[in-house]
Amino acid sequence: MVSxxxxxxPAALLxxxxxxxxxVARADYGYNLPEPAATxxxxxxxxHMLTTIVGTIIMVIVTAMIVYxxxxxxxxxxxxxxxxxxxxxxGQWAWVLxxxxxxxxxxxxxxxxxxxxxxxxxxxxADVTVxxxxxxWKWTYEYMDDGIKVVSNLKKLEPTDPLYLRDVDxxxxxxxxQRVRFLLTSSDVLHNWGIAExxxxxxxxxxxxxxxxxxxxxxxxxxxxxxxxxGAGHAFMPxxxxxxxxxxxxxxxxxxxxxxxxxxxxxxxxxxxxxxxxMAKGQExxxxxxxxxxQAQGQGIPGVFPALAGGKITNGAGAAADHINIVVKGKxxxxxxxxxxxxxxxxxxxxVTFERNSWGNTAGDxxxxxxxxxxx
Amino acid sequence: MSVAxxxxxxxxxxxxxxxxxxxxxxxxxxxKDIGTMYLFFALFMLFFGGAMAMYxxxxxxxxxxxxxxxxxxxxxxTDHALVMVFGMVMPAxxxxxxxxxxxxxxxxxxxxPRLNNLSFWLLPAAAIMLIxxxxxxxxxxxxxxxxxxxxxxxxxxxxxxxxxxxxxxxAIHMLGISSILASINIVTTILNMRAPTMTMMKMPLFVWxxxxxxxxxxxxxxxxxxxxxxxxxxxxxxxxxFDAAGGGDPIxxxxxxxxxxxxxxxxxxxxxxxxxxxxxxxxARKPLFGYKALVxxxxxxAVLGMVVWAHHQYTIGMSLWATNYFMIGTILISIPVxxxxxxxxxxxxxxxxxxxxxxxxxxxxxLMFSFAGVTGVMLAVVPADMQYHDTMxxxxxxxxxxxxxxxxxxxxxxxxWLPKWTGHMYDERLGKIFFWWTTISFNITFFPQHFSxxxxxxxxxxxxSIQYTEFNVISSIGGxxxxxxxxxxxxxxxxxxxxxxxAPDKPxxxxxxxxxxxxxxxxxxxxxxxxxxxxxxx
Ligand code: HEM
Ligand SMILES: [Cu+2]
Numbered sequence: 001m002v003s004x005x006x007x008x009x010p011a012a013l014l015x016x017x018x019x020x021x022x023x024v025a026r027a028d029y030g031y032n033l034p035e036p037a038a039t040x041x042x043x044x045x046x047x048h049m050l051t052t053i054v055g056t057i058i059m060v061i062v063t064a065m066i067v068y069x070x071x072x073x074x075x076x077x078x079x080x081x082x083x084x085x086x087x088x089x090x091g092q093w094a095w096v097l098x099x100x101x102x103x104x105x106x107x108x109x110x111x112x113x114x115x116x117x118x119x120x121x122x123x124x125x126a127d128v129t130v131x132x133x134x135x136x137w138k139w140t141y142e143y144m145d146d147g148i149k150v151v152s153n154l155k156k157l158e159p160t161d162p163l164y165l166r167d168v169d170x171x172x173x174x175x176x177x178q179r180v181r182f183l184l185t186s187s188d189v190l191h192n193w194g195i196a197e198x199x200x201x202x203x204x205x206x207x208x209x210x211x212x213x214x215x216x217x218x219x220x221x222x223x224x225x226x227x228x229x230x231g232a233g234h235a236f237m238p239x240x241x242x243x244x245x246x247x248x249x250x251x252x253x254x255x256x257x258x259x260x261x262x263x264x265x266x267x268x269x270x271x272x273x274x275x276x277x278x279m280a281k282g283q284e285x286x287x288x289x290x291x292x293x294x295q296a297q298g299q300g301i302p303g304v305f306p307a308l309a310g311g312k313i314t315n316g317a318g319a320a321a322d323h324i325n326i327v328v329k330g331k332x333x334x335x336x337x338x339x340x341x342x343x344x345x346x347x348x349x350x351x352v353t354f355e356r357n358s359w360g361n362t363a364g365d366x367x368x369x370x371x372x373x374x375x376x
Numbered sequence: 377m378s379v380a381x382x383x384x385x386x387x388x389x390x391x392x393x394x395x396x397x398x399x400x401x402x403x404x405x406x407x408k409d410i411g412t413m414y415l416f417f418a419l420f421m422l423f424f425g426g427a428m429a430m431y432x433x434x435x436x437x438x439x440x441x442x443x444x445x446x447x448x449x450x451x452x453x454t455d456h457a458l459v460m461v462f463g464m465v466m467p468a469x470x471x472x473x474x475x476x477x478x479x480x481x482x483x484x485x486x487x488x489p490r491l492n493n494l495s496f497w498l499l500p501a502a503a504i505m506l507i508x509x510x511x512x513x514x515x516x517x518x519x520x521x522x523x524x525x526x527x528x529x530x531x532x533x534x535x536x537x538x539x540x541x542x543x544x545x546x547a548i549h550m551l552g553i554s555s556i557l558a559s560i561n562i563v564t565t566i567l568n569m570r571a572p573t574m575t576m577m578k579m580p581l582f583v584w585x586x587x588x589x590x591x592x593x594x595x596x597x598x599x600x601x602x603x604x605x606x607x608x609x610x611x612x613x614x615x616x617x618f619d620a621a622g623g624g625d626p627i628x629x630x631x632x633x634x635x636x637x638x639x640x641x642x643x644x645x646x647x648x649x650x651x652x653x654x655x656x657x658x659x660a661r662k663p664l665f666g667y668k669a670l671v672x673x674x675x676x677x678a679v680l681g682m683v684v685w686a687h688h689q690y691t692i693g694m695s696l697w698a699t700n701y702f703m704i705g706t707i708l709i710s711i712p713v714x715x716x717x718x719x720x721x722x723x724x725x726x727x728x729x730x731x732x733x734x735x736x737x738x739x740x741x742x743l744m745f746s747f748a749g750v751t752g753v754m755l756a757v758v759p760a761d762m763q764y765h766d767t768m769x770x771x772x773x774x775x776x777x778x779x780x781x782x783x784x785x786x787x788x789x790x791x792x793w794l795p796k797w798t799g800h801m802y803d804e805r806l807g808k809i810f811f812w813w814t815t816i817s818f819n820i821t822f823f824p825q826h827f828s829x830x831x832x833x834x835x836x837x838x839x840x841s842i843q844y845t846e847f848n849v850i851s852s853i854g855g856x857x858x859x860x861x862x863x864x865x866x867x868x869x870x871x872x873x874x875x876x877x878x879a880p881d882k883p884x885x886x887x888x889x890x891x892x893x894x895x896x897x898x899x900x901x902x903x904x905x906x907x908x909x910x911x912x913x914x
Contacts, residue, residue, distance in 0.1 A: 030828075030843055030844075031827045031830065031831065032827075032830050033763055033830050033831075034831070041763075043759070044759045044760060044763060047757060047759055047760050048754070048757075048760045048763065051753060051754045051757055052754065055750035055751070055753065056750075058746070058750055059746065059747060059750055062717070062721070062742075062743070062746045063743060065721055066721060066724070066742060066743055069721065069724045069725055069727075069729075070724075073660070073724060073725065073726060073728060073729055074728070074729050074730070074731075075729055075730045076730070079726075079728040079729070081661040081662040081726065081727045081728040082662065082727075083662060083889075085662065085665065085722070085726045086665045086666065086667075086722075090722075091665060091666070091722075094665075094666065094669075094718065094719075094722060095668075095669035095715065098718045099714070099715055102710055102711050102714040102715075103711060106707045106710060106711070106753075109753065109757060110757075113703060113707075113758060113760070114700055114703070114704075116759040117696065117699060117700065117703070117758050117759050118696070120759050121696045121699075159438075159439045159440040159839075159842070162842060162843070163841070164842055165439075165841040166841045166843075188532065189532045189533040189536065190532070190626065192691065192765075194766075194832075200759060200762035200763065201691045201762045201765055201766075202692075202693050202762070203691050203692055203693070205626055205627065205692070205693075206532060206620055206621075206626065207619075207620020207621060207626070208620060208625075208627075208693075210692075210693040225832075225834060227765065227766040227834045228766060229450065229524075229525065229526045229530075229766075229835075229836040230533060231447070231450070231524055231533055232445065232446040232447045232521075232524065233446070234446070234450070234834075234836060234837055234838075235446060235834075235837035235838045235839040235840065236839070301445060301447070301521070332621075334536055335536055
């Protein structure tokens, strides 16, 4: 897929009219919308091809007229200007003729678009409902009927990897052949969850819920990303869906539920954790959730994201209570999210402990899940 | 039509010529001097905004984050747009309006000369604010990061920004006030200062174009000012206009912004269409085809342009009814746009064309702007736009609309009027080289973005996955060539100002055909005080 792109612009210029006029989707060359993998996106794709073809034909006509004029009516060929052309029959009526033709084209495009739009807004009953929550900078997916939650973070790869910026640690898993409804929202700023193969975009707005849907027809992995500028990490927010058969989907769900139950039991038990355990777990949580802003060495980005290394709240003198508070409740008006609703007590305890004892921070204290429970 | 006028206005005894030194410029109330200042300001901003574009293309040359952090990148994207829109295209068009409208309609000056001075001098002040907004994170460390929202300044992200955002808001306020004052002046001048025999339907198309532009600006600029003021209140005074947690609505800002923002694209476009309405008949040696249709077409465009704003927000989740309305309204815009382009093509038809630099730009505009109209209709189709939205496809669309539609129109105007302004002919050979160089490099830059956009590359990202590499390499190379070509532009202008072949009063053979202005009845360059007695159009 990637290597074929090497043909570059000349090929692109040649392929555009060719590919478009013959209606061939050149998906593997990446010159067109990706090949649809759902009923709805197929309908949209066809609409896109319709407008592209109409547009191409119009461009061909306009170009031909201009080229002909440039050839036929040039001064150095001795062309004599027709000073009365605008008063001819044509000159008197062209202002009606042309708009009427354009109106005809417009209305036929609009009616076809309008019926596709009705399919997009179709609100039939869904088999699976997933809430897609955007946050700086990751996606959280909640299966509304099953209490399963998936958090998708960028998978760090080298810029030479074919999946650079297109892969996540934990993709959203969906069944094929079933109607899936997406409820879109955000926890901080605007985001836009977009995967062209399977779903038309609607933006994720904090405090509001948008709705879109899909009915995936082909198994496979579909990749997209965030399409609404959401700040520094905007380029680093891939959205990945793994579409599997309904049977495989059921199996995956069962596994997830068991894992969830175990983790929840562990986090809420009144067990007192050893510092090493918390540090190890904390590093994991930090890497997944906090590193994007506060950076690998806790140095932050000056002026943008505060440093945690040697920070007022995170280091020796600062009280652990303040530290816990800002992690649980966030800081309004900044990119610092409230992690309370997103992470369990154990995770927060671990990450706070980790931050207070890393990168030269010398607080030395150990925070336990029960401290977090109390602070909530 | 022929024109009788007094060439010898300047022998008038109290006519003392321009004041000397800096006072001539700082206190200027002379429409030509203010026009010149506007044009130089725009030229400066072209290079300032262009430098940011070069940074953007350099960063996108290869996958990976190479030159600076993502926030700085987003800051450059934001300010590139703000500088080009408010600092370059609008002032350049206003400069031409200042220079040409009084000359075309036979007025001695703008109706409100002192206001004119104020509306110009607000611009440098606004530019300083904008530069401060870029520097704020470094000048005032600890007050937050750069403005990283994109030119749409959407909350809640714009609430998170540091004090750079406040400087941006003040800059927008000043730019807005400047535009409104200039527009009031232009409308007043057109309505009240025409030579007695210059009826509205005899006005050159450029004057009509600016008339509609000015009305649009007066109508929508206050809405933007209101929106950014509400943003300021949300940021500092505890209101929640745009914060759902406090009962507000983040989408409200988008409606306000685009109620301004969509007409704004016509503000950028119309003056250039006005220039086309002079350039094409001149070099086709034949009157404008459908002059009246063009005037009404621009009126329809201005009105329609004000009621389709939400086509920038198809993905925010509007009702089916509203979405359908905005879709059909937007698609219908292709009617006045198509009518305009048709009129220009039929102006060339059965003409007798020569291809001086302004005409070359004129033809390129018709071709490439048609293409922007076609991608515009594609974008107008809601379900398809749900795929295109916020991808590079949109970036390609609006650069095809804005660079030919607005910027090339300004270049055509510059070359068309340079002889009139400076009294010297520019170097035609260099002009043609400049035309081919910009046009080819422009297409190399932006054409591939249609493909990367369809393939899924989002806009406003600092880094991309390697499947988009080839398109971006081509775009960047084209971009650097495009940027470089402007050094030639600068050279041509300086060369023309400094000397060269003396320009006749009517440097272009065909400039008197159809509905020309009175500017050609004056010497090149026109005297400091022109039309002290009203000329007569026969
Ligand atoms: C037939 C005429 C046109 C139609 C139907 C049209 C349609 C559209 C639509 C639907 C969008 C929104 C796409 C999206 O964000 O997903 C858009 C974006 C845009 N258009 Fe056009 N357009 C037309 C002509 C123009 C003209 C004349 C200009 C300027 C001279 C222009 C400048 C822009 C700009 C600047 C944007 C992007 C704004 C942003 O998101 O930052 N368009 N156009
Ligand atoms: Cu996002």
